[in-house]
Every structure is written in C-alpha cells, then in structure tokens.
Amino acid sequence: MIDKLSQLKTVAETELNAVTDTRRLEEWRVRYLGKKSAIMQALRELSSLSLEERRKAGALANEVKDAFESSYKQKLEGIKQAELELATAAKALDVTLPGQPESLGRLHPTTQAMREVCQVFTSLGFETVEGPEVEWDYYNFEALNIPKGHPARDMWATLWVDFADPEKQRSMLMRTHTSPMQIRTMEKRRPPVRLIMPGKTYRYEATDVRHEWMFHQVEGLAIDKNITMADLKGTLFEFARRMFGADRKARFRCDYFPFVEPGVEVAIDCFICKGQGCRLCSGSGWIEILGAGMVHPDVLRRMDCDPAVYSGFAFGMGVERIPMLRYGIEDIRHFYGNDLRFLKQFWGF
Amino acid sequence: MTLPRDDLARRLAQAGLEAGSVEIIGGQWDKIQVGHVTEVKPHPNADRLRLVTVALGDRMPTVVCGAPNVAVGQKIAFASVGAKLVDGHTGQPATLKPAKIRGVVSEGMVCSEKELGLSGDHTGILVLPADAPVGAALADLLGDTIFDIEVTPNRPDCLSVIGIAREVSALTSQPLHLPQIAYKEGREQVSGLASVDVVDPDLCPRYCAGVITNVKIGPSPEWLQRRLQAGGMRPINNVVDITNYVMLEHGQPLHAFDYAKLTDRKIVVRRARQGESLTSLDGVERPLNCEMLVIADSRRPVALAGVMGGANSEVSEATTAVLLESANFKRESVRETAAALNMRSEASARFEKGLSPELPVPALRRAMQLMVELAGGEAASGIIDVYPGKRERPPILFPASETKRLLGMELPVEKIKSVLESLGFGVEMAAPAQMSVNVPWWRTDVSQGADLVEEVARIVGYDQIPTTIMDAPIPPLEPSPLLSMKRTLTDLLVAAGMQEVITYSLISLEGLKRTTPDLDLPGPKPVRVSNPMSREHEYLRTSLRPRLLFHIAQNQRFEEGIKLFEIGHVYYPRHSDLPQEVETLCGAMWGLKQEMSWRTKPMPADFYDAKGALDAALVRLGVEAKYVKAEDVGLRSGACADIVVRGLKIGVIGEVHPKVVENFDAAGPVFLFEIDLEKLLPHAGTGVEYKPLPRFPATVRDMALVVDLGVQYQSIVDIVQDFPLVSRVALFDVYSGEQVPRGKKSLAFRIWYQSPDHTLTDEEVNGVQQRMLSALESKLGAVLRA
Numbered sequence A: 001m002i003d004k005l006s007q008l009k010t011v012a013e014t015e016l017n018a019v020t021d022t023r024r025l026e027e028w029r030v031r032y033l034g035k036k037s038a039i040m041q042a043l044r045e046l047s048s049l050s051l052e053e054r055r056k057a058g059a060l061a062n063e064v065k066d067a068f069e070s071s072y073k074q075k076l077e078g079i080k081q082a083e084l085e086l087a088t089a090a091k092a093l094d095v096t097l098p099g100q101p102e103s104l105g106r107l108h109p110t111t112q113a114m115r116e117v118c119q120v121f122t123s124l125g126f127e128t129v130e131g132p133e134v135e136w137d138y139y140n141f142e143a144l145n146i147p148k149g150h151p152a153r154d155m156w157a158t159l160w161v162d163f164a165d166p167e168k169q170r171s172m173l174m175r176t177h178t179s180p181m182q183i184r185t186m187e188k189r190r191p192p193v194r195l196i197m198p199g200k201t202y203r204y205e206a207t208d209v210r211h212e213w214m215f216h217q218v219e220g221l222a223i224d225k226n227i228t229m230a231d232l233k234g235t236l237f238e239f240a241r242r243m244f245g246a247d248r249k250a251r252f253r254c255d256y257f258p259f260v261e262p263g264v265e266v267a268i269d270c271f272i273c274k275g276q277g278c279r280l281c282s283g284s285g286w287i288e289i290l291g292a293g294m295v296h297p298d299v300l301r302r303m304d305c306d307p308a309v310y311s312g313f314a315f316g317m318g319v320e321r322i323p324m325l326r327y328g329i330e331d332i333r334h335f336y337g338n339d340l341r342f343l344k345q346f347w348g349f
Numbered sequence B: 001m002t003l004p005r006d007d008l009a010r011r012l013a014q015a016g017l018e019a020g021s022v023e024i025i026g027g028q029w030d031k032i033q034v035g036h037v038t039e040v041k042p043h044p045n046a047d048r049l050r051l052v053t054v055a056l057g058d059r060m061p062t063v064v065c066g067a068p069n070v071a072v073g074q075k076i077a078f079a080s081v082g083a084k085l086v087d088g089h090t091g092q093p094a095t096l097k098p099a100k101i102r103g104v105v106s107e108g109m110v111c112s113e114k115e116l117g118l119s120g121d122h123t124g125i126l127v128l129p130a131d132a133p134v135g136a137a138l139a140d141l142l143g144d145t146i147f148d149i150e151v152t153p154n155r156p157d158c159l160s161v162i163g164i165a166r167e168v169s170a171l172t173s174q175p176l177h178l179p180q181i182a183y184k185e186g187r188e189q190v191s192g193l194a195s196v197d198v199v200d201p202d203l204c205p206r207y208c209a210g211v212i213t214n215v216k217i218g219p220s221p222e223w224l225q226r227r228l229q230a231g232g233m234r235p236i237n238n239v240v241d242i243t244n245y246v247m248l249e250h251g252q253p254l255h256a257f258d259y260a261k262l263t264d265r266k267i268v269v270r271r272a273r274q275g276e277s278l279t280s281l282d283g284v285e286r287p288l289n290c291e292m293l294v295i296a297d298s299r300r301p302v303a304l305a306g307v308m309g310g311a312n313s314e315v316s317e318a319t320t321a322v323l324l325e326s327a328n329f330k331r332e333s334v335r336e337t338a339a340a341l342n343m344r345s346e347a348s349a350r351f352e353k354g355l356s357p358e359l360p361v362p363a364l365r366r367a368m369q370l371m372v373e374l375a376g377g378e379a380a381s382g383i384i385d386v387y388p389g390k391r392e393r394p395p396i397l398f399p400a401s402e403t404k405r406l407l408g409m410e411l412p413v414e415k416i417k418s419v420l421e422s423l424g425f426g427v428e429m430a431a432p433a434q435m436s437v438n439v440p441w442w443r444t445d446v447s448q449g450a451d452l453v454e455e456v457a458r459i460v461g462y463d464q465i466p467t468t469i470m471d472a473p474i475p476p477l478e479p480s481p482l483l484s485m486k487r488t489l490t491d492l493l494v495a496a497g498m499q500e501v502i503t504y505s506l507i508s509l510e511g512l513k514r515t516t517p518d519l520d521l522p523g524p525k526p527v528r529v530s531n532p533m534s535r536e537h538e539y540l541r542t543s544l545r546p547r548l549l550f551h552i553a554q555n556q557r558f559e560e561g562i563k564l565f566e567i568g569h570v571y572y573p574r575h576s577d578l579p580q581e582v583e584t585l586c587g588a589m590w591g592l593k594q595e596m597s598w599r600t601k602p603m604p605a606d607f608y609d610a611k612g613a614l615d616a617a618l619v620r621l622g623v624e625a626k627y628v629k630a631e632d633v634g635l636r637s638g639a640c641a642d643i644v645v646r647g648l649k650i651g652v653i654g655e656v657h658p659k660v661v662e663n664f665d666a667a668g669p670v671f672l673f674e675i676d677l678e679k680l681l682p683h684a685g686t687g688v689e690y691k692p693l694p695r696f697p698a699t700v701r702d703m704a705l706v707v708d709l710g711v712q713y714q715s716i717v718d719i720v721q722d723f724p725l726v727s728r729v730a731l732f733d734v735y736s737g738e739q740v741p742r743g744k745k746s747l748a749f750r751i752w753y754q755s756p757d758h759t760l761t762d763e764e765v766n767g768v769q770q771r772m773l774s775a776l777e778s779k780l781g782a783v784l785r786a
C-alpha cells in the first residue's frame, strides 16, 4: 500500500503539472481528491490493515492527501491569475480608434472676427446697436457732411436703390458704410454715449482678390463732455493691443473723412515682420486698420449736441480684413463664396 | 530742401499728404554723363551702324551706335561701361558691359530715353539741350524726384506744386519761394479786345480772361516738357503746355481759346440751351442739357465750363492770338456735367473739389507771363475780371483752449499761433487766450475752430498727442434682446452641428424664382438696385432660401453631408419708405447626418434631423414650438409644417420640393427650416419657472397603442398630457407592418405618473390609465396593442 501511495503521488503530480485550465483542474481534483479517488479509497481501506501498517500507511496517506490539497490550491491560484490576465488582455481597447463623430458646426469667420471686435469694445463700456442696410441718402451722406455734389462722394462708390419719390427729395441706397448709424442712433439718444454699430455695407465695386461689393464694418461713436483725441488714441490703441497682440505699436496720421475733424488714419506695426517690412504690409512695416477722428461740429449739431459743450470721437473699420491679415487669406471673395473647404478651416475662438 | 527724401515723405504723410509712390529719376545714373558728339563715321562692317566719337571733357571714347538720329554737334547722354541701364529691347534692367560689335570695340553707349528709364521711346537717342555742360553728370541735368501724392478731396489747393510747397514750408520751417510774376503788357487794353458776360453767376462765381496776340505756336522748351511729363501730362504745343503747366503749378485749370474763332470776340457764360450740342476736343459731339454750364461766344458754345474745350475754338498751328480763360465754376455743376457726359478731366477733377475764387487771377497772370516768355506773345494790357460771387470770409474766433479740449494736449498760445502762421493763416490776439484767425484764400476747407485744431495737430504731429483712457463713468447700456437672441441662436445652431454661412443680400429675379417648383416669384416683387453690377446681384432678397440652396448644390461635389444656416436680413418693399428689413433664420440639410464612422451605419439626414436641430435650439431659448401640418409653395406637400408658438406661426419646416432642388442643380432630398426672428423674439427667453423637486416617486408604465396611419402623434400626446398625474410622456417606438393590421400603426409610449403629495398606488395609476385609454379610443379610435 505504501508503494501504491508513493506511485500515486508521482503520477498525480505529473498530471497536475500538465493542467492549464480550471476544467482540467476540476477533473484532476475529482480524480485525486474526490470521494472515489485512490487516496480516499486508501484512507477508507486503512481499517483492514494491521496496526503497525495502519499507522505507517495512515500517516503517508494523510501526508499525500495534504500535499494534493496544497498543490491543488496552488494550481488553482495560478490558473485563475492566468485566466484573469487573458480576460483583461481580451478586453483591452484600441484607444487610437476614432471616437463617435459629432457633427461640428462653426461660426462664419466674419462672425468670429465681428464678435471679437465687439467684445473688446463691450469690455470698454461700449453698447452694440444695429440698423438698416438700405438707407436714405440723408443718413448715409448728407447728415455726414457729404451733400449732393460733394467731391468726397467719390470715396464711396454707391449702389443706388430704385425709389420713385414724388417730391424728388429723397434717394435710397445700400449703405456704403456703417456711419449712418451714428446719426440714426443719436436721433434717439443723448450723450454720454459709447456705441459700436456693426453691420453689412455695400459698394458699387468690381470684385477682385482685395475688393468685394458686400462686406462688414464696425462703427464706433463716443460722445461726452471732455472727450479728446487723446482718448481716441487711448481707446484705439487698447483695441489694437487686444486684437493684434500686447506688443503692438499704433500709428496715428492725419486723414480726411468729411464727418470728422480732425481726421485720423490708424495703422499698427506689422505683426508678421514687426515693422521691418514684408509682403503683408507691402514693405512699409505698417498696416492700416481703420479710419477715425473727432466728430465734426456740424455732425454734432445735427445730433442735437452743442459742439461747444460736447465732443466725441468716431471710428470705422472693415471686419474681413482682420481674419485676412491674421490667417493670410489671399482672396476676400472666399468669404461669401461659402465653400465649406474654406469655412471649415476657421474653428472660432 | 534740407530734409532727406524719406523723412520728407513721412512728414507729409503724417500731415495728411501721403505719397502713394516716390519715383527717383536718375537714381541709378552714376556712370552716365553729358557728351558732345564730335564725329560720326560709317561702321566698316555694317551698313546700319556708325562709329560715334564723343567728347566728355577728359576723354573722347568712340562707340558703335545704331540710332538713326545721331549727328555731329549733338549733346547726348553717354553711358560708360558699368552703367545701370534699361535694356532697349527687353525693358529689363541691365549693366553695360564692354562690347565688340562687328569687329569694332565699343567703349560705352549713347542712350535712348528708354535705356535711361525716362520713357518707352527707343526710336533714337536722347538729344539734350545745346547748352548742357559737357562731362556733367546726367543726374544733375535731368535727375528728379517725383512724389505722387494722394490728395484728399478736401485739399484741392494741394493739387498743385505751390500747394505742396506751402505744406513743406510749414512742416520744415523753410521759407517758401513763389514764382515772381511780372511781364510786359502791350499798349492795347484787353477791354478793347474782348468782353465777358456772366449770365449765370450762380454757377460761375468768377471769370477772368486775358488776351495774347502774336503768339507763335510751336513746341515748348525742353524743361517745360519734362516737368509736364513728370506731372503725368503729355506735351502738345507751347500754348496748351503753358495752361497745363500753370495748372500743375498753381492748381487752377486754364483754357486757351483761339481768339480769332470767337464770334464777336465775346465770352458768354451761360447754361446750355435746349438742343445745343458741342463737339469736344476729342472729336465727339456731345448733346447738352439746360443744367450744363457752357462758355459761349455770341453765337454758340465754345467750351463746357470746367470740363473740356470745344473743337470749334481749339488752338491750332494757325493760331496767332489766344484768349486765356481762368475762372471759378461751382463744383457741383462741373461734377454733374462731367458725370453726365462721362468726361472726367484733370480740369474737372480740380473744379469738382471746389477751388478758391481768388486763384484765377494769379494763375492767369502767371500764364500770361509764360506766354510772353515762351510763345513770343504780346500781352494785352490788364485782364478782364468778372467776379459776381465775391464773398467776405470773416475771421474765426479761436480760443487757445480748443486744442486742449479737442486734442487733450496742452500747447502754448505762441506755438499755436506760429503753426497757423507757418501755413499762411493770419493770427491776431483778440484777448489773451483768444485768437482771431484769418484763413488764407487758398484754404477753402477751413471754416471753423475744429478745422484749425486739425491744422495745429497735423503740423505738430499726431504722434505728439498723448494717449489716455476715457475716465468718465460708463454710460448706461440699453438692453438689446434681438441682438442677444441672435447671438444665442447662432451658438445653439452651431452646437447642433450646423455651419454658419453669410451670403450676398442681392440676388437675381431668377434666383428667387428658382425657390418655387414652377419658377413663380415667391412673395412680393423685390426692391431693385438702380445700378446693379450684374443681373446676378440686382434685387434685394426676399428670402434666404435661394442662396442657401445654391451653396448646398455648390458644396455637394466635395461633401457627404451638409448642414448650413444663415441669420440675415430679407427686404420687403414698402410704400414710399425704406424696405422693411426682417431678421430671418434659414437652415438647410442634405446628405449624411454625421461623418462616416466604424460604429454606426451612414444615415442620411431627414425631416426629423432638421426638426431636432431646430427644436434643440428653440428649447434652449425657452420656446416650445408646435409643428402643424401645412403647405408651402417651395416645400414638398406632405412633408411640410408650420412652426407655431402660442398659436402664432413663426416659420416653416419641410423637405424642399424636388423640382426646386432640381432648379438649383442640387441633389435631394434637402430639408429646410425658416423662421422670422422678430416673430420669435417675444417668446424667447421668457423666464424660467422653477418647480421644487418631487418628493414622491414616479410610477412608470409603458403603453403601445394601435391607431389609423393618419392619426398624428401630437393628437395622442395632447390627450395623454391632459390627464392628471401624468408628469412625462416619451415615445419610444413607431411601427407599421405585419404585426399590426393594414392601414394601422403602433406607437409605444412610456408614461410617468407622479403626485406632488403622496406615493401613488397601483389602483390610482390604473384608474387614470383606464380613463386615458377610453378617451384615446373614443377620440382617436386607439386600442391597446395586444
């Protein structure tokens, strides 16, 4: 019997070594530790042995049984660990696969720039006002010191709108700039005001890479007692820094717009070449970004503001120019061509 | 001039006179000098070439020359080896190299105008004036710098050399040198030779004239021709060149009439008569109207005032006496006449800007002087001066504090005074800090204090003005609900995956018509632009649809799925008023609703995707919209609904009619929504109604109903929601097919029942559901699905 037990131990342990999964391990357990297993059989048969043999064989049988149980436990742990590892590996994701696509909308680049401009001025206390795109000659020109026959009318090639006026007094047009909103708004407001007036504007103009007949402007107007050109410089300088970078320099030069006096042309130092001269700035180192000035006394009077008491400044700028400069867009006609391959490039801010 | 060229250009630009270009004539001429041709011999090996010996003072090189006009005794421009030239054939810059031409060594070159970069003329060599000093650098003789200055419309005085010189003088504190005007006057009085009658003084404030007899028409001297060319004008003959020269110098357009051709030696300034016409100098007969001012003799018009002369009184080779006109015409009149006849000229461009009525006299006298000096003429004594428009210009009272008030810059009174005086203003102190300023006659643009402030600022320099931030309290803001709604709506539609577009406001009639299946005009006849750039952009749009559909079609070549929207104005005509501009939203969808993916099958967008995107935006605006089956001429019947809020229609949604899609050469189906934002506005953002959280649990029941195919979801939900305790209803399945009878469909709902004050029992819920089912059955014929 002792020989049998020793042999059993050898065979069982060899078999156990070959086991790799829980099913086989269970089969092994039943075979070597189950009720019908050889070892159990042996333990049951002990009573038929002599006392001496029983003592020896009993000790050996218990020893073999204990060894089997401990090997079993050890093996079970090992297999469970291996299976867990296998299962984990099977569940691992390819994290580089694309996620579920969401459709992506974007703002039109003009809207993005417009919002950015308005945001800067909003933070400086300016209120946003909008108005009509089809205008009377009065608001677009006459009230801005540009009467009929005035030479400055050439500065704004105009798209006129059919209008049969029985009195032949009024003519209608597509506004050539946002400046009529200065007059319109001040018909309803009293100073102090700080206003920005964004919107579409139109010109009678053949289109090319730099010219478009429909474009957007933002007009600004501030009227109060004691507003000076120094304030205009400060406000526009602040705008230039926030839009184009904190290290921007601004240049103010004399220019002419009939509804301001003195008039100003504002340029910033080129943010590509830092003023050294490059293609973007046509070698000058400066980029003109807007026209401005102190509100003309005649215009103030038309706004029912006494020019001896009140003063103010106004400015106007093109909006498309901002993304064109910033992103190097070569052709303004892309804006309203609405090719998605163009529009999709502008993520928004 | 003491200032370097670039500094001068910069100072002028700061002062409002920007040089669009600065052209330097002779900047490259360091190896070119004046030579004297001493000998011309035939080339031994070539018929067309000659050997030319040129005296330069210190040496006498011989060169090979092909020019036909070279001759002994000429002064010419000689280029030595290494000179930078323009290639006479290619027009490209080139450096002169030593050359052997047909066996003869050429030690330089005699230059043409083209080779010097003076003009495109390469027919012969440039012949210099006989008194040109031999050996002198050509740059000293012909070199020049041309500032091409962009003059703003308020400064017609700067459309002249003298005007710019005045500015430079003020900017550089250098004295101004004006031409000395003096000439010998003949014995004959001008009043005996001609008369001027200004019939329409409203259009002609001043008319001056002089007469010169015994003129000899011929070419102008070289220097005058060069200066004209530098000023962009073509030399013609001495008389015409003098009028142009004085115009460039003084800014006053002049006109020379052939004195002999003026009937009765009379000038009449009057409006044209009905039926009159005039053949202008360019040979075109121009019909005139009664608003046009003409210069006439006693019989007929001889010129269009301020615009162009007439052929019938033109100075010609045969002319021996001229009447010189130097006048002032009303700017609006010149502008209208020039525009009506499409005849913009150098003269009209100046008159249109409003010249000073004081300018004609000095300009006329200067021209008379040059006629005497350069055309051999004899000036009649005196000038004719008819000045019905004379106006006094009162001085401007100008407190020194105005510069501080408007510029924010403290300037001493003395500084202000000296700046103004440097520009020719007369300044007297009316009180210690109060100036009385007389405006010089040439400054037609200055009439009040603000103008003087600009004068001071631009001469001192805008860069000297300090930079400050407005420190007054921020004015109160008025709320703008439309603006904020538009902004939010835009963001929400973008968040719903739609691309914002901005499209042209003008469109063709055909474009609008394409939005209906039978190409009818939708809505009222649109407002028209009087001078459209093209038929494509002729009418103010009454709908955003056509451009959106156009852009869908245009992008279909490159995309699998497109979702666009625009928020913009449409324009409806109004009687004798500006069009009504209505803020409108339009959205359109076509193709795959999402990009291709490995997880989900490609699904085309449909009506419910359009509705979902719109509804998501509306819900976030606090608007609950109902969709009511409707018809729209541009949308497919049966796939179209009105969008209704609180009983009012605010827009439509539906599938674009297949024929409309075809009209735009697009692929379908396209789904579209359109909302009048001004109708939406009163309902948007109308506040949040807070409810406390429920304290008792909800009971959830599912219920599948079988109804006729024609029964609408909304009618079921309306009934269900009407029952007490129903807190929420969700539709989770719609089915029609084999599992339900023909002509029927099944809708599966999940319904949440909840009470604010107790936990519901099954009996309560069953009771409600029972009543609900019988209501659904009696009103809609609905039965529970087995």
Ligand SMILES: [Zn+2]
Residues within 6 Å of the ligand: A270, A271, A272, A273, A274, A275, A276, A277, A278, A279, A280, A281, A282, A283, A285, A286
């Ligand atoms: Zn640059």
